[in-house]
Each structure stands twice: as C-alpha cells, then as structure tokens.
Amino acid sequence: MSDSLNRRTLLRSTGAIAAAGLLAGCSGDGGDATESATDDEMTESATEAEMTESGGSSMEASDEVADYLGETSNFDGTVADMTGQDTVTVTVGAEANGGAFGYDPAAVQISSGTTVEFEWTGEGGTHNVKSEGDGPLDSGGAVDTEGVEYEHTFESSGTFRYYCTPHKSLGMKGAIVVE
Numbered sequence: 001m002s003d004s005l006n007r008r009t010l011l012r013s014t015g016a017i018a019a020a021g022l023l024a025g026c027s028g029d030g031g032d033a034t035e036s037a038t039d040d041e042m043t044e045s046a047t048e049a050e051m052t053e054s055g056g057s058s059m060e061a062s063d064e065v066a067d068y069l070g071e072t073s074n075f076d077g078t079v080a081d082m083t084g085q086d087t088v089t090v091t092v093g094a095e096a097n098g099g100a101f102g103y104d105p106a107a108v109q110i111s112s113g114t115t116v117e118f119e120w121t122g123e124g125g126t127h128n129v130k131s132e133g134d135g136p137l138d139s140g141g142a143v144d145t146e147g148v149e150y151e152h153t154f155e156s157s158g159t160f161r162y163y164c165t166p167h168k169s170l171g172m173k174g175a176i177v178v179e
C-alpha cells in the first residue's frame with residue numbers, strides 16, 4: 001500500500017478512532033478501523049460495476065431486429081448492451097409470450113469473440129435455438145432440461161436472428177448483434 005493511500009485512509013478513520021479515544025498508540029484497533037473503511041469502499045465500487053452490467057444500458061434496435069421481434073412480447077424496441085464481455089448468458093425459457101416461451105434478453109449486442117451461453121430454465125416445455133436461414137446457431141432438437149445446453153462463439157460481426165422451433169409461432173425469437 002502506498003504512503004499516500006495510507007495517509008488518506010488514516011485521515012478518514014481519524015474521527016472514529018479519536019471518538020473511541022484510541023488515537024494515541026493503538027495500532028491494533030486503528031488497524032481494524034482502516035481495514036473496514038477500505039472494505040466499505042471496495043463493496044461500493046463492486047456494487048456499482050454490477051449495476052452497470054445488469055441494469056444495463058441499451059440502444060435502439062435496428063429495423064431488421066425490430067421487424068423480426070415485432071411479435072415477441074419481451075422485446076421493448078431496444079438491444080441490451082453487453083459488449084466488451086468474454087461470455088454473455090441468454091436465458092432460454094424465460095417468462096414471455098404467454099408462458100415460459102422467451103429468450104432473455106430478446107435482443108443483445110455483443111463484441112466479436114464473445115461466447116454466448118444459452119441457459120435453459122427447464123420451464124415452458126422443450127426449447128431449442130435455431131438460426132434463421134443459414135445462420136450459425138443450431139442447438140439441435142428441442143429439450144426441456146435445465147442448464148447451459150448450447151453455446152456459440154461469434155467471431156464475425158453481423159445481426160443473427162434465431163428462434164425456438166416449437167414456439168416460434170408464439171413469438172419465441174431472439175436476435176444477437178455482433179459489433
């Protein structure tokens with residue numbers, strides 16, 4: 001720990017230490033006070049980072065995405081920004097479209113090189129992940145098990161639209177935008 005950080009932390013803790021009457025010659029309790037002040041600080045910044053990640057910024061969807069997800073109940077016209085992450089999770093069988101018939105988030109933007117893990121909830125019957133046209137996503141036959149049943153790493157940019165074969169007509173569709 002640098003001298004300046006020690007001094008800063010000590011200054012901040014001085015009030016509490018002085019109030020306890022332990023300012024002079026009390027390395028033990030003083031040390032504890034310094035430690036907990038640092039812990040608080042770390043907890044605060046960790047919470048902030050988490051909120052940014054999950055609370056999430058979002059951006060307006062392109063026409064291609066908006067048209068594709070027009071009948072998807074959990075699509076609100078925006079794309080969740082999850083760029084800059086090695087791994088992103090999309091829930092399969094999320095509450096949407098009149099049951100557990102959704103992908104969550106329905107639309108997400110990621111960086112190229114990101115692995116998307118599709119995590120089944122086990123709800124809503126059997127689901128799969130299948131690209132429109134000749135796209136790269138194909139989890140195979142629909143299953144109703146729980147857990148990460150499929151993952152795909154997106155190496156090149158583009159807009160990738162996909163659906164669940166049994167529930168496409170209900171609106172169980174998703175889009176991944178790779179920048």
Ligand SMILES: [Cu+2]
Nearest residue numbers: 126127164167
């Ligand atoms: Cu489904």
